[in-house]
Every structure is written in C-alpha cells, then in structure tokens.
Amino acid sequence: MVRGGAADAVSAMLTKIPLRTRLRVKTVTTDLSSAMMLIVRNCFPGASLVNDRFHVQQLISEVVDQLRIRHRWEVLDAENKAIKEHREKRKTAKTKEER
Numbered sequence: 001m002v003r004g005g006a007a008d009a010v011s012a013m014l015t016k017i018p019l020r021t022r023l024r025v026k027t028v029t030t031d032l033s034s035a036m037m038l039i040v041r042n043c044f045p046g047a048s049l050v051n052d053r054f055h056v057q058q059l060i061s062e063v064v065d066q067l068r069i070r071h072r073w074e075v076l077d078a079e080n081k082a083i084k085e086h087r088e089k090r091k092t093a094k095t096k097e098e099r
Contacts, residue, residue, distance in 0.1 A: 007035040014043040022046075031055045 002013045014022070025047045030036040032055045040049050 010039050
C-alpha cells in the first residue's frame with residue numbers, strides 16, 4: 001500500500017517491481033479515477049483496465065436520478081400549464097355568460 005493517492009508516489013512504488021513481473025499482470029480493477037487509470041497504463045502496459053462495478057453503478061444511478069428529476073419537473077410544468085389554461089377558459093366562459 002502507498003500512503004495517499006498521488007500518481008507520482010504510486011507509480012514510483014509500482015515501478016520498483018521488475019517490468020517482467022508487471023507484464024504478467026492481466027487485469028487491474030480501479031475506481032473511475034483518471035489518475036489511477038494513468039498509473040495502470042504506465043506501470044502495467046499489458047494489463048486490461050477494468051472499472052469497478054460499484055463506481056460504474058453509482059455513476060449510472062446518478063444519471064438516472066438526474067433524468068428522473070428533470071422528467072418530473074417537465075410533468076409538473078405541463079400540469080401547471082394545463083391548470084392555468086383551464087382556469088383561463090373557465091374565467092373567459094364565465095365572463096361571456098355575464099354579458
């Protein structure tokens with residue numbers, strides 16, 4: 001383990017492992033940190049990079065939530081517009097009856 005997450009410190013530690021050994025690494029799982037992805041690409045050139053499931057699901061969940069909220073506001077706006085139009089029609093009809 002390396003204290004902190006500074007790319008230089010992690011890379012310096014990993015490059016102490018002989019290249020021959022690092023080339024045997026097939027896959028590396030990381031979070032969605034671009035710094036960690038860069039470290040993996042530089043230190044384990046033969047490895048496939050895999051983003052961990054938790055962070056991918058979290059990202060998708062956030063996007064779905066944003067879409068849900070936006071859609072809900074659109075529905076509320078349409079509902080409020082319909083109510084306003086209905087009130088205006090009633091008011092116009094009432095005014096015509098009074099004449």
